Amino acid sequence: MEIDRRAFLKLASVGSVVFASGLDLTSRGSASGGNDFFFLQLSDTHWGFTGQAVNPDSERTLKKAVAAVNGVNDQPDFIMFTGDLTHVTDDDKERRTRLAGFRDIAGGLKTKNVRYMPGEHDAGLDGGEAYREFFGETRYTFDHKGIHFIVLDNVSDPSSSIGPNQLEWLKADLEKRDKDAPIVVFTHRPLFDLYPDWDWYTRDEDKAMDLLTPHQNVTVFYGHIHQENLHQTGRIAHHAAKGLMYPLPAPGSVPVKSPIPWDPKQPYRGLEFRGVQERDKGEYTISEFGVKGEKL
Amino acid sequence: MISRYATLIFAAAFLAILVTGPLMADDEQVIKVTAKKFEYSPAEITLKKGVPVVIEFTSRDRLHGFNCPGLKIRSDIPPGKVTTLRFVPDKTGTFPFHCDNFCGTGHERMRGMITVVE
Numbered sequence: 001m002e003i004d005r006r007a008f009l010k011l012a013s014v015g016s017v018v019f020a021s022g023l024d025l026t027s028r029g030s031a032s033g034g035n036d037f038f039f040l041q042l043s044d045t046h047w048g049f050t051g052q053a054v055n056p057d058s059e060r061t062l063k064k065a066v067a068a069v070n071g072v073n074d075q076p077d078f079i080m081f082t083g084d085l086t087h088v089t090d091d092d093k094e095r096r097t098r099l100a101g102f103r104d105i106a107g108g109l110k111t112k113n114v115r116y117m118p119g120e121h122d123a124g125l126d127g128g129e130a131y132r133e134f135f136g137e138t139r140y141t142f143d144h145k146g147i148h149f150i151v152l153d154n155v156s157d158p159s160s161s162i163g164p165n166q167l168e169w170l171k172a173d174l175e176k177r178d179k180d181a182p183i184v185v186f187t188h189r190p191l192f193d194l195y196p197d198w199d200w201y202t203r204d205e206d207k208a209m210d211l212l213t214p215h216q217n218v219t220v221f222y223g224h225i226h227q228e229n230l231h232q233t234g235r236i237a238h239h240a241a242k243g244l245m246y247p248l249p250a251p252g253s254v255p256v257k258s259p260i261p262w263d264p265k266q267p268y269r270g271l272e273f274r275g276v277q278e279r280d281k282g283e284y285t286i287s288e289f290g291v292k293g294e295k296l
Numbered sequence: 297m298i299s300r301y302a303t304l305i306f307a308a309a310f311l312a313i314l315v316t317g318p319l320m321a322d323d324e325q326v327i328k329v330t331a332k333k334f335e336y337s338p339a340e341i342t343l344k345k346g347v348p349v350v351i352e353f354t355s356r357d358r359l360h361g362f363n364c365p366g367l368k369i370r371s372d373i374p375p376g377k378v379t380t381l382r383f384v385p386d387k388t389g390t391f392p393f394h395c396d397n398f399c400g401t402g403h404e405r406m407r408g409m410i411t412v413v414e
Binding site for chain 1 (some may be wrong): 359361365366372392394397400401404407
């Protein structure tokens with residue numbers, strides 16, 4: 001299966017540049033001498049969610065996305081799940097059942113370099129205890145082809161906070177980086193006040209941004225809001241990804257936030273995952289993929 | 297003599313605090329709000345612009361939150377104690393509030409509305 005891709009975004013800023021994509025996946029690596037790389041961001045899979053009016057195919061949507069990813073001709077360097085792997089449950093045992101179910105499905109990915117982070121649905125009720133049993137630490141860093149990746153946990157604390165301990169950890173990590181080093185931050189919640197009325201923010205986001213702002217080449221990828229969104233904080237671009245269970249309305253567009261009902265005429269509309277290709281230092285190409293790899 | 301005057305001054309000051317304290321409280325609108333999974337009671341609150349308010353929160357189960365971005369007020373609502381929030385509504389209108397401490401399956405439905413009238 002070859003996945004079709006759709007350009008959706010073109011942004012130019014001082015520190016990070018995102019280009020519209022018109023490239024075929026099979027051409028990656030040839031544009032800049034082979035040092036570029038490509039990763040996929042899958043978000044808000046909400047395994048365990050049920051609701052006929054919202055997603056009558058909830059049992060199979062994630063599996064279809066995994067099949068679509070496996071069908072990519074040129075497999076990504078890594079895959080990043082940016083939280084809400086599972087849908088919230090008040091039952092600790094059921095939470096573990098859902099996490100295990102998600103892990104088993106994601107385990108079918110052809111690419112084995114798969115990284116995870118929690119959303120509040122996974123970790124907000126038990127401080128991330130169950131999540132850690134399956135996927136390890138909720139915050140970590142890694143490096144890939146000259147890019148420093150920071151995974152920030154702004155969900156395990158039920159107050160939607162990063163917290164002072166983690167901020168100290170972030171500060172210590174950033175102090176080791178050159179100010180012009182390319183850095184990518186993954187979070188679940190936005191690191192800015194997207195729409196506080198809907199809880200679309202991080203309570204101590206300002207403290208994180210104060211630490212990140214001195215760095216000249218930072219890009220943030222996050223989930224949580226189940227739709228594309230681009231926000232610029234100075235040099236720092238914040239990119240939200242669509243989800244893979246149900247779309248949510250635009251910020252403030254309706255009085256009460258609730259999932260957008262399934263449209264039988266356009267099944268899976270609003271459910272996508274994305275590819276991010278690093279083309280040059282701090283320059284990324286973003287592409288959107290349908291759940292089944294269909295042309296969007 | 298000085299000591300006697302000082303005693304009188306302190307006594308007068310103490311009496312003034314006793315008198316003015318209750319008068320200030322009388323001027324406040326006192327609203328008692330109970331939080332539990334996944335609702336506030338009452339969920340709709342009407343206040344008067346310019347009149348000081350004290351909301352007395354109690355939680356019947358777990359940690360909840362109260363966040364009203366439109367009025368720039370928030371509070372944690374821990375169980376086992378009364379938590380007070382004092383403010384003066386400075387504008388009229390309707391202002392939604394919500395729980396901002398993730399509390400479970402119905403967290404996103406845990407909402408309410410403050411209406412401020414003249």
